[in-house]
Amino acid sequence: MVRLSRILLPFVLAGLLAGVVLRQGRTQPNTFKRVAEGVWFREGDLKGKGHCNNIVIEMKDYCIVVDANFPSGAEECLADIKRAIGKPVKYVFDTHHHGDHAYGNPIWTRHGATTLAHKGVVEEMKRYEPKRWQEAAASREDCKKLNLPTAEPPKETFSGAKKVISDGSRTVEFHFFGWAHTRGDGFVYLPKEKILCTGDVVVNGPYNYMGDGNGANWPRVIERLQKLDVKTVLPGHGPPSDATLLERQKQFLLELRKAVQAAVKQKKKLEDLVTTEGTMKKTTIVLPERVQHFVGDFFPSQVEYTYKEITTGKPHGEILGGK
Numbered sequence: 001m002v003r004l005s006r007i008l009l010p011f012v013l014a015g016l017l018a019g020v021v022l023r024q025g026r027t028q029p030n031t032f033k034r035v036a037e038g039v040w041f042r043e044g045d046l047k048g049k050g051h052c053n054n055i056v057i058e059m060k061d062y063c064i065v066v067d068a069n070f071p072s073g074a075e076e077c078l079a080d081i082k083r084a085i086g087k088p089v090k091y092v093f094d095t096h097h098h099g100d101h102a103y104g105n106p107i108w109t110r111h112g113a114t115t116l117a118h119k120g121v122v123e124e125m126k127r128y129e130p131k132r133w134q135e136a137a138a139s140r141e142d143c144k145k146l147n148l149p150t151a152e153p154p155k156e157t158f159s160g161a162k163k164v165i166s167d168g169s170r171t172v173e174f175h176f177f178g179w180a181h182t183r184g185d186g187f188v189y190l191p192k193e194k195i196l197c198t199g200d201v202v203v204n205g206p207y208n209y210m211g212d213g214n215g216a217n218w219p220r221v222i223e224r225l226q227k228l229d230v231k232t233v234l235p236g237h238g239p240p241s242d243a244t245l246l247e248r249q250k251q252f253l254l255e256l257r258k259a260v261q262a263a264v265k266q267k268k269k270l271e272d273l274v275t276t277e278g279t280m281k282k283t284t285i286v287l288p289e290r291v292q293h294f295v296g297d298f299f300p301s302q303v304e305y306t307y308k309e310i311t312t313g314k315p316h317g318e319i320l321g322g323k
């Protein structure tokens with residue numbers, strides 16, 4: 001018995017370590033990795049190039065790509081698909097309207113792909129464009145190079161809760177569960193492989209942008225995701241994880257709201273919670289250790305958006321972009 005456990009110990013440790021690595025995750029920007037049979041994860045270089053992650057799903061005769069990325073990210077992803085898979089891209093699904101997920105649309109359509117999204121993505125673009133596209137084109141060479149007046153909306157949309165694409169070899173589900181990170185948040189779910197692509201509703205690290213969001217509804221959307229049978233979570237930013245990431249992301253959002261709510265109850269003003277020093281924002285709000293994985297540079301802004309949501313009774317996206 002002793003001998004057996006001694007033999008097994010390295011394997012047990014290796015298994016535990018693999019679990020920890022999967023949960024904590026190590027960032028490996030610009031890598032293109034197979035995460036399941038015919039499912040590839042390209043980790044975007046967020047810090048260097050502002051890129052989101054891409055997921056490539058291999059069908060029998062073509063590929064489905066999750067997120068258009070920025071134009072330069074689209075080109076890098078296309079090169080990896082050509083090199084590693086060699087099948088044409090038929091669909092590119094925009095999980096939402098943000099530039100790092102959708103501004104690469106023209107690159108994909110020029111290569112013959114159909115861009116696809118929930119109809120909320122087109123509606124969000126109507127609210128925020130062409131302003132954001134023009135700002136991006138002023139600061140990013142890849143957007144400027146396209147020489148377009150505004151963002152290219154997805155060519156095909158679905159308006160219900162679910163759309164399915166199947167070619168006999170694989171079934172791919174596209175879901176909409178309501179307003180969390182944006183009003184057009186779409187998810188890609190592979191029921192057989194139990195893989196969920198979450199866009200920016202669930203990220204692995206301190207990457208939550210809440211400006212266009214609905215902080216009160218966001219955890220409810222994650223609860224709907226948790227009803228799916230999920231083994232692997234492929235987030236919009238940060239490395240892949242297992243299903244525990246869903247709960248951890250939800251807990252961060254709940255703790256943030258709870259802390260700000262308590263401050264509002266104590267009649268604290270926004271200036272008491274968030275201060276600006278130069279270009280840096282600081283906050284007096286401190287969250288528990290167990291959700292610190294999600295606390296980073298955006299945290300003071302997250303506190304500010306949450307404060308405004310609670311005191312106005314409106315989702316921040318409505319404060320910023322209107323109805």
Ligand SMILES: [Zn+2]
Nearest residue numbers: 096098200209
């Ligand atoms: Zn986003």
